[in-house]
Amino acid sequence: MDIIYIEEAILDHPRTQVILERFPKAEKLLIEKHAEVFNPNSQNFRIQKNNPSLILAAKENKKVLSTPMQYETGGGANYYFSHMLNCLYDCRYCFLQGMYRSANYLLFVNYEEFWEDIQLVAKTHANDEKPAWFFSGYDCDSLAFEPVSQFARYIVPKFKGIPNAVLELRTKSTQIRSLLEMDVVSNVVVAYSLSPEPVVAAVEEGAPTLAKRLDALVKLQNKGWRLGIRFDPIIWHQDYQKNYREMLAQVFTALDVNAIDSVTIGGFRLPKGFYKIMRKLHPEHWLFSAGLSESEGMIAYTQEIETQMFEFMLDQTRQYVAEEKVYAYPSYPLPTTPE
Amino acid sequence: MQSSSQLGGIPHECPRAHLNIVVALSCEAKPLVDRLKLRKVNGESYPRFVGAYEGVPVDLVVSGIGSVAIAAAIGWLAAKTEADSTAWLNVGVAGHAEHEIGTIIRVVCSEVEGSQRRHYPPLVAKWRGLNSASLSSSLPNVDYPGGMAVDMEANTFFTVANGFSASECIQSLKVISDNPSSSIEELNASVISKLIAPHVDQILVFAANVIKLLPNKSPSMHLPEPATTMRRTVSQGLQLQEVCRRLGAINADKELVDKRLVGLDSISQVIEALDKLARSHAPSLITQASELNRDV
Numbered sequence: 001m002d003i004i005y006i007e008e009a010i011l012d013h014p015r016t017q018v019i020l021e022r023f024p025k026a027e028k029l030l031i032e033k034h035a036e037v038f039n040p041n042s043q044n045f046r047i048q049k050n051n052p053s054l055i056l057a058a059k060e061n062k063k064v065l066s067t068p069m070q071y072e073t074g075g076g077a078n079y080y081f082s083h084m085l086n087c088l089y090d091c092r093y094c095f096l097q098g099m100y101r102s103a104n105y106l107l108f109v110n111y112e113e114f115w116e117d118i119q120l121v122a123k124t125h126a127n128d129e130k131p132a133w134f135f136s137g138y139d140c141d142s143l144a145f146e147p148v149s150q151f152a153r154y155i156v157p158k159f160k161g162i163p164n165a166v167l168e169l170r171t172k173s174t175q176i177r178s179l180l181e182m183d184v185v186s187n188v189v190v191a192y193s194l195s196p197e198p199v200v201a202a203v204e205e206g207a208p209t210l211a212k213r214l215d216a217l218v219k220l221q222n223k224g225w226r227l228g229i230r231f232d233p234i235i236w237h238q239d240y241q242k243n244y245r246e247m248l249a250q251v252f253t254a255l256d257v258n259a260i261d262s263v264t265i266g267g268f269r270l271p272k273g274f275y276k277i278m279r280k281l282h283p284e285h286w287l288f289s290a291g292l293s294e295s296e297g298m299i300a301y302t303q304e305i306e307t308q309m310f311e312f313m314l315d316q317t318r319q320y321v322a323e324e325k326v327y328a329y330p331s332y333p334l335p336t337t338p339e
Numbered sequence: 340m341q342s343s344s345q346l347g348g349i350p351h352e353c354p355r356a357h358l359n360i361v362v363a364l365s366c367e368a369k370p371l372v373d374r375l376k377l378r379k380v381n382g383e384s385y386p387r388f389v390g391a392y393e394g395v396p397v398d399l400v401v402s403g404i405g406s407v408a409i410a411a412a413i414g415w416l417a418a419k420t421e422a423d424s425t426a427w428l429n430v431g432v433a434g435h436a437e438h439e440i441g442t443i444i445r446v447v448c449s450e451v452e453g454s455q456r457r458h459y460p461p462l463v464a465k466w467r468g469l470n471s472a473s474l475s476s477s478l479p480n481v482d483y484p485g486g487m488a489v490d491m492e493a494n495t496f497f498t499v500a501n502g503f504s505a506s507e508c509i510q511s512l513k514v515i516s517d518n519p520s521s522s523i524e525e526l527n528a529s530v531i532s533k534l535i536a537p538h539v540d541q542i543l544v545f546a547a548n549v550i551k552l553l554p555n556k557s558p559s560m561h562l563p564e565p566a567t568t569m570r571r572t573v574s575q576g577l578q579l580q581e582v583c584r585r586l587g588a589i590n591a592d593k594e595l596v597d598k599r600l601v602g603l604d605s606i607s608q609v610i611e612a613l614d615k616l617a618r619s620h621a622p623s624l625i626t627q628a629s630e631l632n633r634d635v
Contacts, residue, residue, distance in 0.1 A: 003447075003462045027462075027470055029447055037459045044505035047552045051463045102461070202624040238621045281554075286622040289585035293618065302618055 001026045003053035005037050005104075010058050015109040019056060019148055026054075033057075038085070038102045046281040048103035049090050059083070059108035063117040067135060076130030079121055082139035083108050083151050089141060089172060090205040092287050093233055096139065098274025105145065111154050118158075122165040131163075131187065137170030144173040153178040159185050168228060172207045174216040184224040189261050191228030192217055194251060196243035199235050203287060210247060214254045221255055229255075232266030232329070234313055236291050236305055245316055252320035263321050265313045266329045268292075269300035300331040310334055356553045357422035358392060358546060360399040360430060361412060361500075363492055366528035367431050368401050370536040374543070375399075385412050393547050396422070405477065406451075406495035413496065417503040424553040426508040427500040428546055432516035432531055433473060433490035436483035440521055443538045444488060445545070446511040448472040451494040452480070458497045461507040464548040468541060473513065481523055488513050508549055512542055561593065563600050563609070571606040579606065582613040589622040 004026045010016050011030065020028065031037055034057035067078040085106040086096055097103075108114070118134055125132040136142045136155070146152050152169060156179065159167045168189045179190065195203075197210045208216075221227055229251065234244065268287075270278070272294055279288040293302045300306060310330045317326050328334065362368045365386060371377070377388035377399055386401040398420065402412030413427075438444065447470040449458045462470075472487045474480070475494035483489060493511045500509045514534045517523045535542075566579060586596060599612045 002465075005459075027447075029470070031448075031459070032457075036457055040459075040506065042501040042504075042506040043461055044507055044554065046554065047505055047507040048461055048463055050552060051465070053462060104461075198624050236621060238623045240621070283584060284588055286589045289588040289617060290620070290622045291618055 001054050003027050005029050005031045005055045007034055007057045010109055013109050016056050034106055038106055043101040045097050045103045053104045055104050055106045056109055058110045063114045064121045076128045077125050077132045080135040080138040081114055083114055084140035087141045088144040089207040092203040093268055095270055095274050098277040107149055115158055122162045126164055131166045133166045135168045141171050141173050142169035143171040143175045146175040146178055156185055156188050159187050174208045174212050176216050180223055189226045189228045190220050191230050193230045196247040198243050218254055226261045228261050229263045233268035234309055236301055248316050257320055262325050263317055264327045267300055267306050267331050269298050269331050272297050272299055275299040303332045306331055355423055356395050357420050357425040358395050358397045359416055359425055360428045361402055363402055363404050363431050365401050366531040368399055369532045370539050374539045395550050405491050409492040410495050410499045413499045425504050426549045427504055429496040429511040431513055433488040433513035434483055434517040435488045435515045436485050438515045440515055441534055442515045444469045444471040444513050446473045446493050449494045449497050450474050452476040460510055463507045464552055466545050483519050507552055510549055563596055565600045566609045569606040575606050578610050582617055585617040589620055591620050
């Protein structure tokens with residue numbers, strides 16, 4: 001890390017100091033508000049990915065928000081929170097490229113205030129039939145920055161105190177030391193996004209290989225953590241059936257399928273505005289040119305392609321996993337199977 | 340908009356990258372002009388020197404002192420620059436409360452005197468030197484606020500150049516020419532050139548690092564044979580260009596493309612057929628250069 005920007009107001013925060021000690025050679029620059037560095041329009045996400053800076057800041061205003069549609073895995077109310085914006089990885093399909101101008105890592109160090117807000121929201125669902133679900137990893141990878149942020153080490157044990165809530169840590173990371181060193185918390189799910197190895201190599205730059213993610217999953221399962229498996233997004237390409245079939249066999253052979261909490265399948269879809277920005281950033285990339293169409297302001301695979309892929313994935317996944325644990329999030333309604 | 344041109348909407352090829360250097364004074368330009376062996380262009384509105392560095396065309400312009408002068412010079416130079424992407428570098432002298440005379444700094448935050456407006460140039464390019472904030476004022480400033488350089492152009496340089504390039508590729512370097520223990524009155528053209536000269540290597544290494552960041556231009560495209568002679572509007576030309584880009588990106592087979600176009604006799608039919616092909620052709624994960632990625 002060459003440059004760290006620090007909001008003046010949190011310079012003396014103990015967490016800021018611990019993080020700064022990890023980067024003795026970084027140039028530290030004081031700023032008034034993170035928006036001055038993070039928000040300006042003329043920044044180029046792709047260029048910044050070459051050498052992102054770290055911004056340490058305090059998150060103000062609302063810290064817990066309702067999830068967008070199709071972001072649920074069997075819970076009741078669904079919320080997300082982002083203690084960090086942007087990711088260490090550079091997945092070509094990631095919507096963050098379209099959402100933010102800056103690729104700098106923006107870490108909010110006021111974890112205590114996130115926790116206060118989570119508790120307040122959870123309280124409003126105390127009498128709900130199903131637990132309220134809190135997703136981490138919407139605007140960042142939940143664990144990739146863990147050696148620096150120590151966020152999971154802070155937040156995960158807290159959930160023991162709110163049994164009517166579930167925390168889902170969504171990740172591709174192998175940074176699981178925090179989780180392996182602490183006691184298992186029964187209302188915390190570690191959810192891994194998985195893709196076939198050739199897809200990882202083609203579009204998930206910097207992310208651990210499928211084999212490494214599987215290794216982390218096995219360790220977490222052996223420790224007793226609840227696991228979620230996310231095939232999201234599934235990527236259309238010439239050998240997709242072969243590649244996804246092989247991946248499913250790999251995943252469900254390595255893991256105890258009965259102990260998996262849920263499996264979700266999601267398509268490649270983006271708001272049109274994000275898509276246009278991402279295509280402009282990577283005009284040469286096949287991902288933004290293959291099999292896509294627009295429907296109601298969203299860009300996704302054409303109905304024919306997506307339906308074919310979902311039917312294939314559902315059929316294959318159900319060969320390993322009980323149907324009630326499998327959730328599909330297609331952009332178009334799937335045809336119903338005749339009785 | 341209609342065009343009778345058969346190549347309506349297909350832009351001509353541009354140089355991929357460009358470096359524009361903007362300085363306020365001729366004496367600030369001299370060490371760079373000498374090192375890069377830049378050639379003066381006569382008869383221009385501003386003193387302008389051209390040449391190349393690291394295979395990239397370079398323009399150096401002497402803007403004159405102050406924010407209005409540099410704003411006008413940047414606009415003028417931007418209009419002359421034919422490139423897909425341009426790096427902008429401002430080089431000059433500045434005062435500083437703490438740094439010794441002759442020190443070079445990269446501007447990491449630029450403020451304008453009397454305003455809360457600050458600009459933080461994204462610091463992506465590697466720089467092996469000191470960093471400092473800078474305060475731009477409309478008159479020479481000998482108050483030397485703590486921790487900041489004082490200059491007269493940097494803030495406007497960033498503000499205006501941001502209209503023409505990604506902000507990561509717009510950077511400013513200042514050599515400290517005065518501080519509280521020296522007088523601004525002692526500065527002259529010869530002294531300023533001598534202050535900058537020892538840093539030319541470092542400036543050029545940084546310029547190369549900024550140039551490396553410039554985005555690549557879109558892949559150039561093969562225009563399918565039957566389409567080259569068909570009349571089209573500007574709008575159809577752009578649609579054709581976009582669909583060719585998509586086919587190039589997914590590495591569509593050239594023979595397959597040509598086969599789809601057999602018997603088509605209007606540009607709208609060609610665009611429709613190519614669009615259909617682009618939607619239905621599953622890409623290979625092999626990221627080799629496309630057969631279609633040949634220039635128009």
